[in-house]
Amino acid sequence: MGHPVNGGSPSPLLLARGSGQRLLVAVGDRDATELLTSTLELAGYRTGAAGSGAEVARRLVxxxxxxxxIDAELPGLDDLAQGGRLKPAYRPPVLLLAACESLAGLVPELGAGERDYVTKPVRIAEVLARVKVLLRGVGGAGRRGGTLDHADLVLDDGTCRARRGGRTLDLTPAEYRLLRHLLVNSPKVLSKEQISRYVRGEFRGDNAIEQLVSRLRRKVDRGGPSLIHTRRGFGYWLGELSGPG
Structure with missing residues (x-):
């Protein structure tokens, strides 16, 4: 299994934090497990680890x-999706780590209960953000059947495509990642450094992020009410103008 986690992430101390909740990390790759568990613990969570579907079932009992x-490539995941040894009344929320092309088949297999996913290579910032959303049961952007949406803007992670209203958006991979990051965090203001570390894996302090946001804004907001906004001196956010702008 390929390494599912990108380590080029900002400090978890600067990101979404927990308050002692217990998280089970089920990833077959030992290095990725260590990175995820140590980062989640630094962010205020308590963690356990499992290396197979059978071990997940045992730990949850x-x-x-x-x-x-849980990693979509975890050995024994099929057995776990069918219920395994889990008691029907006990189904914790699930955050799936999955390759973009596999989402259409995997997401329906997770069963009842709260569930979400992030695409590989996984960014720590997004894992922390989605964990926070799942634990509180609500999010800034809606999610329906493998899509993220806000107003008439829809992102489909199963196909890695976006549309606004009836218009398909012709986005580069970097533009898609930026739009997804803004959407997942809506209406939070994201700094240029946060965006750069998520989209590019590093922060170099040049004007590349301004140019990327400008290109994305032209594509998303053409012919409709603006959804991508600048908060001068702070960063960028997505939402209606009644938000933090």
């Missing part, structure tokens, strides 16, 4: 976890 972070 032995302990009550508030959320499970």
């Amino acid at each position: 032995e302990h009550r976890f508030d959320l499970v972070v």
Whole structure:
């Protein structure tokens, strides 16, 4: 299995934080497991680890976890999706780590309960953000059947495509990642450094992010009410003008 986590991420101390909730990290790659568990612990969570679907089922019977972070390539995942040894009343929220092209088949297999996903290579910032959303049960952007949406803007992670109203957006991979990051965090203001570390894996302090946001804004907001906004001196956010802008 390829390494599912990109380590080029900002400090978890600067991102969404937990308050002692118990998270089970189920990733077959040992290095990725260590990176995820250590980062989540730094962010204020308590963690356990499992290396197979059978081990996930056993750990969930032995302990009550508030959320499970699970790799789509985990050995034995099919058995776990069918219920395994889990008690029907106990189904913690699930955050799935999955390749974009596999989402259409995997997401329906997760069963009942709260569930979400991030696409590989996984960025720590997005994992922390989606964990926070799952644990509180609400999010800035809506999610329906493998899509993210806000107003008439829809992102489909199953096809890695976006549209606004009846118009398909012709986005580059970097533009798609930026739009998804803004949408997932809506209406939070994201700094240029946060965006750069998420989209590019590093922050170089040049004007590349301004140019990327400008190109994306022209594509998203053409012919409709503006959804992408600048908060001067702070960063960028997505939403209606009644938001933080």
